[in-house]
Amino acid sequence: MIGQLLDRRYRIIKVTDSSEVEKTYLAADTHRPGYPQCTVREMRLPGTSSQTPELVKVIFQRNAEIIESLGKHDKIPELLAYFEENQSLYLIEEFIAGSPLSQELIPGEPWPEDKVIALLSEILEILVFIHYKGFIHRRIQPDRAIRRESDGFFVLVDFSLDKEINPEVANCHLLAQTSPNSVKRYEAKKQDLAGQELYVPIEQSTGNPRYNSDIYALGTIAQLAVTGLSPNELSALKNNKSEIPWRNRATCSPALADIIDLMVRPDCEERYQEAAEVLADLKQIAVKWEVEPPPATIITDAMSKPPRHRQTRLLLMAATASALILTALIIYLWQSQTPARAKELLARGVAKAQQGDKTGAIADYTSAIAMNPSDAETYYKRANTRYDMGATEQAIQDYTQAIKVNPSHTKAIYNRGLARRDTGDKPGAVEDFTQVVRLNPSDGEAYYQRGLAYYDLADYRTAISDYTQAIRLNPNDATAYSNRGLARSASGDKTGAMADFTQAIQISPKQASVYYSRGRSRFNLADYQGAMEDYSKAIELEPKQADAYTNRCSAYLNLATYDKAIEDCTQAINLDPKDEAAYNNRCIAFLNLKQFQKAAEDCSLAIGLNGNNPKAYSNRGLARSASGDKLGAVEDFTRAIGLNPSDAVAYSNRGSLYSEQKNYPLAVEDFAQSLRLNPNNATAFYSRGLVRRQLKDRAGAIEDFQKAATLFLEQGRADGFQNAQAQINDPK
Numbered sequence: 001m002i003g004q005l006l007d008r009r010y011r012i013i014k015v016t017d018s019s020e021v022e023k024t025y026l027a028a029d030t031h032r033p034g035y036p037q038c039t040v041r042e043m044r045l046p047g048t049s050s051q052t053p054e055l056v057k058v059i060f061q062r063n064a065e066i067i068e069s070l071g072k073h074d075k076i077p078e079l080l081a082y083f084e085e086n087q088s089l090y091l092i093e094e095f096i097a098g099s100p101l102s103q104e105l106i107p108g109e110p111w112p113e114d115k116v117i118a119l120l121s122e123i124l125e126i127l128v129f130i131h132y133k134g135f136i137h138r139r140i141q142p143d144r145a146i147r148r149e150s151d152g153f154f155v156l157v158d159f160s161l162d163k164e165i166n167p168e169v170a171n172c173h174l175l176a177q178t179s180p181n182s183v184k185r186y187e188a189k190k191q192d193l194a195g196q197e198l199y200v201p202i203e204q205s206t207g208n209p210r211y212n213s214d215i216y217a218l219g220t221i222a223q224l225a226v227t228g229l230s231p232n233e234l235s236a237l238k239n240n241k242s243e244i245p246w247r248n249r250a251t252c253s254p255a256l257a258d259i260i261d262l263m264v265r266p267d268c269e270e271r272y273q274e275a276a277e278v279l280a281d282l283k284q285i286a287v288k289w290e291v292e293p294p295p296a297t298i299i300t301d302a303m304s305k306p307p308r309h310r311q312t313r314l315l316l317m318a319a320t321a322s323a324l325i326l327t328a329l330i331i332y333l334w335q336s337q338t339p340a341r342a343k344e345l346l347a348r349g350v351a352k353a354q355q356g357d358k359t360g361a362i363a364d365y366t367s368a369i370a371m372n373p374s375d376a377e378t379y380y381k382r383a384n385t386r387y388d389m390g391a392t393e394q395a396i397q398d399y400t401q402a403i404k405v406n407p408s409h410t411k412a413i414y415n416r417g418l419a420r421r422d423t424g425d426k427p428g429a430v431e432d433f434t435q436v437v438r439l440n441p442s443d444g445e446a447y448y449q450r451g452l453a454y455y456d457l458a459d460y461r462t463a464i465s466d467y468t469q470a471i472r473l474n475p476n477d478a479t480a481y482s483n484r485g486l487a488r489s490a491s492g493d494k495t496g497a498m499a500d501f502t503q504a505i506q507i508s509p510k511q512a513s514v515y516y517s518r519g520r521s522r523f524n525l526a527d528y529q530g531a532m533e534d535y536s537k538a539i540e541l542e543p544k545q546a547d548a549y550t551n552r553c554s555a556y557l558n559l560a561t562y563d564k565a566i567e568d569c570t571q572a573i574n575l576d577p578k579d580e581a582a583y584n585n586r587c588i589a590f591l592n593l594k595q596f597q598k599a600a601e602d603c604s605l606a607i608g609l610n611g612n613n614p615k616a617y618s619n620r621g622l623a624r625s626a627s628g629d630k631l632g633a634v635e636d637f638t639r640a641i642g643l644n645p646s647d648a649v650a651y652s653n654r655g656s657l658y659s660e661q662k663n664y665p666l667a668v669e670d671f672a673q674s675l676r677l678n679p680n681n682a683t684a685f686y687s688r689g690l691v692r693r694q695l696k697d698r699a700g701a702i703e704d705f706q707k708a709a710t711l712f713l714e715q716g717r718a719d720g721f722q723n724a725q726a727q728i729n730d731p732k
Contacts, residue, residue, distance in 0.1 A: 037095040060089045097149045102142035110228035110251045126156045127275040131211045140217035198235045203268045219263025226250040242266040255285040283441030342372035376406035429453040444473030460491040478508035497521045512542035528558040546575035550582045565589040580609040599623040614643035648677035652684045682711035
């Protein structure tokens with residue numbers, strides 16, 4: 001294999017690991033500049049059963065999809081490709097250069113507490129993501145956390161996910177061991193059995209792993225770090241209750257020891273249930289490890305002996321000293337009055353701000369700052385007033401000055417985050433809310449605001465994590481549930497989104513926007529009746545919401561209630577004459593009611609509002625075709641395809657028109673393209689079969705009708721199935 005080129009791209013450099021079912025290689029990607037390294041895993045297909053290879057391929061593909069999903073986290077290796085070649089399956093992963101945590105856990109050298117907290121926090125944040133995705137790592141051990149060379153962060157590798165996909169085929173061991181991801185990684189071929197079992201809790205050893213099984217394994221690593229014991233030494237301490245009396249050997253604080261104890265409880269019900277819970281407790285005990293040394297004072301012999309001076313010089317010095325004392329006294333008296341005056345101005349500014357005199361308040365704050373420029377509170381108050389007046393940039397400057405004077409001024413940091421988000425500086429807002437969370441880990445509102453910023457940055461996974469923290473700190477925060485629902489929906493988790501919207505409604509049942517959002521989730525889950533009900537509730541609470549009418553119109557379309565759909569879309573257009581979706585939906589309703597002229601008019605209005613709307617062109621094509629304007633219909637479908645080359649339906653519809661015009665070559669070409677885009681398009685198979693029959697290609701026609709019949713049957717379309725069967729049995 002060394003030197004072989006896989007998939008005409010990946011050049012094998014060396015073997016890095018091998019087992020009975022798979023081999024792992026280091027390879028170079030020859031299609032990228034500089035030939036960057038990657039990891040290749042080869043799994044040889046077993047040949048003992050004719051069914052096994054196909055089954056293994058299915059499971060391999062599912063595992064690849066899982067790795068791709070997890071690899072979206074920047075601390076989990078990314079999936080680059082997977083394919084089959086030469087009777088083997090290959091999976092290509094991102095190569096992580098670095099060294100394993102096992103090299104840093106040196107027996108006899110316990111870690112300092114701050115380093116242990118940093119390690120736990122970093123790995124726990126990865127586990128929050130993994131568990132949110134619905135997976136359990138199962139194999140957390142020191143050699144599976146790689147400290148990345150590029151930035152020093154840990155990357156978590158070697159997931160064991162095969163049993164989560166299909167327990168019946170777990171023996172295939174598709175992911176029994178992922179690739180080594182480090183050049184410097186030490187991999188013991190015959191690791192002591194006791195050391196391996198050390199990280200496995202009772203429930204996992206009996207085949208019932210839970211999310212907190214990973215927490216147990218990580219807690220065990222923390223025990224090794226704070227005690228300086230080797231895995232075998234720690235394992236030897238385990239008693240018959242599966243407990244390890246380790247605290248008397250630890251160098252950490254009682255607070256950290258309590259957290260580790262709760263991570264490694266033998267009974268999984270008594271253990272931490274979520275990684276986020278451990279993170280929150282760790283933040284409570286996090287401390288700063290910076291100590292400033294006291295200033296050194298050196299007294300020399302020369303300094304200890306009074307110098308000799310002439311009498312006149314002494315008198316001059318005495319006079320000078322008297323003058324200095326008098327000056328200092330005057331300055332002291334002036335300065336003693338200045339802070340008091342500054343406080344008076346601050347109080348007066350606050351009173352003016354409360355009375356609505358914001359300009360006067362700013363003038364007083366400015367005078368107070370001139371007298372006492374080291375008062376963070378005055379900058380903070382002036383910033384708030386400027387923010388209220390819309391002078392956001394000036395407010396940010398004042399918040400920054402307040403923070404400079406007092407780096408722990410959480411209110412100033414929090415408000416600067418709000419102001420930064422208002423100005424579009426989302427990363428700056430994230431930075432500020434993160435600082436607030438560091439200073440006050442129990443500030444649920446800061447987590448919530450940071451979640452909003454991450455959502456604006458389209459980082460939905462991190463936004464969900466922050467909203468979850470906000471909910472944990474304030475379980476009755478309906479807005480946090482609602483916004484987490486929006487983030488989950490944006491990330492594709494429609495079911496989770498609907499659950500969040502439902503919880504928000506239970507807490508606060510009068511929010512029209514939440515019913516609207518849940519309606520969208522239900523619609524995406526094909527629950528059109530439920531969507532219609534939610535949109536109706538949103539309209540009841542907020543009757544002027546055009547989007548709710550438009551979306552309820554869509555629900556009615558899918559419920560085949562076309563008259564009501566037209567009523568809703570008309571109402572939406574009355575509220576918002578530029579609602580192109582409402583025109584397009586009403587066009588569809590008219591199409592189904594066979595009112596083709598009205599349908600064409602509405603689709604034309606939608607196109608007038610947005611000339612790049614492929615759906616409107618496609619729908620107008622249907623209306624024109626039904627009303628006899630075949631050439632106009634072809635033009636519309638061609639325009640729809642130009643705007644959206646992946647529109648399988650538009651190709652199929654244009655193919656049908658070409659067939660009617662007896663332009664069979666173009667018809668076959670369009671049906672073929674439609675089927676390439678959507679292999680389950682039963683109508684396209686059926687229509688192409690009709691064209692092939694006209695072209696005297698009986699074998700090809702029968703093949704298409706058979707595929708159409710199978711698909712119609714699977715899709716529950718009895719009429720289509722019967723038509724396809726009739727064509728198969730037709731002797732012509």
